[in-house]
Amino acid sequence: MEIISIIYIDMSLEITTEAIVLGKEDAGEYDSRIFLYTKDFGKLSAKATSARKITSKLAAHIEPLLHTTIRLVSRGDAFEGRGFQLTDALTEHPSSKGDQAEVRSALAIAEAAKSLIPDAVPDQETWSMLRDVCDLKNHMSVRELLRFFGFDPEFSACEFCSAAPPQYFLPKNHFFSCRTCVLNLQIGRKELIEVR
Numbered sequence: 001m002e003i004i005s006i007i008y009i010d011m012s013l014e015i016t017t018e019a020i021v022l023g024k025e026d027a028g029e030y031d032s033r034i035f036l037y038t039k040d041f042g043k044l045s046a047k048a049t050s051a052r053k054i055t056s057k058l059a060a061h062i063e064p065l066l067h068t069t070i071r072l073v074s075r076g077d078a079f080e081g082r083g084f085q086l087t088d089a090l091t092e093h094p095s096s097k098g099d100q101a102e103v104r105s106a107l108a109i110a111e112a113a114k115s116l117i118p119d120a121v122p123d124q125e126t127w128s129m130l131r132d133v134c135d136l137k138n139h140m141s142v143r144e145l146l147r148f149f150g151f152d153p154e155f156s157a158c159e160f161c162s163a164a165p166p167q168y169f170l171p172k173n174h175f176f177s178c179r180t181c182v183l184n185l186q187i188g189r190k191e192l193i194e195v196r
């Protein structure tokens, strides 16, 4: 089933696409910011207004790992992957049943993918891989995810002190780092992917 549409209404852009929810953060008192990997547009983030209100219809459809069809609007030409507003979400694939460990490891992949993948670069291989991870059909490790994107921890060392093997990856700089340097440089948790 191919669901894709791009509609321009006045100065806003509306898109409908299949997506996987990689993560969700609180934004203000009632809103959420969600991070999506979409089939047609790659990684995007969008604001879900009032998603944290009990009455929100969106809330149930924007939990991490959900595979859903979404509608987004954006003002103007915000095609760099930001500035979107989530207007509709429909979970079309019931969540796969997995044990807690499977779900935890899929969540770790979604979280790592969220910081590793650049915005608005669609890629079918990445889409299929992430969809299978979220559907609990692919049980890859973070180490394998890094390798998928060309960062192999096995042949890498800490960028700062050359210790090997490295325990962390810094997605912003594409550096590997050891635990000691992460502590010494006081690099925040959010900027790190733990190699597991």
Ligand SMILES: [Zn+2]
Pocket (backbone or CB within 6 Å): 158, 159, 160, 161, 162, 163, 177, 178, 179, 180, 181, 182
């Ligand atoms: Zn080091």
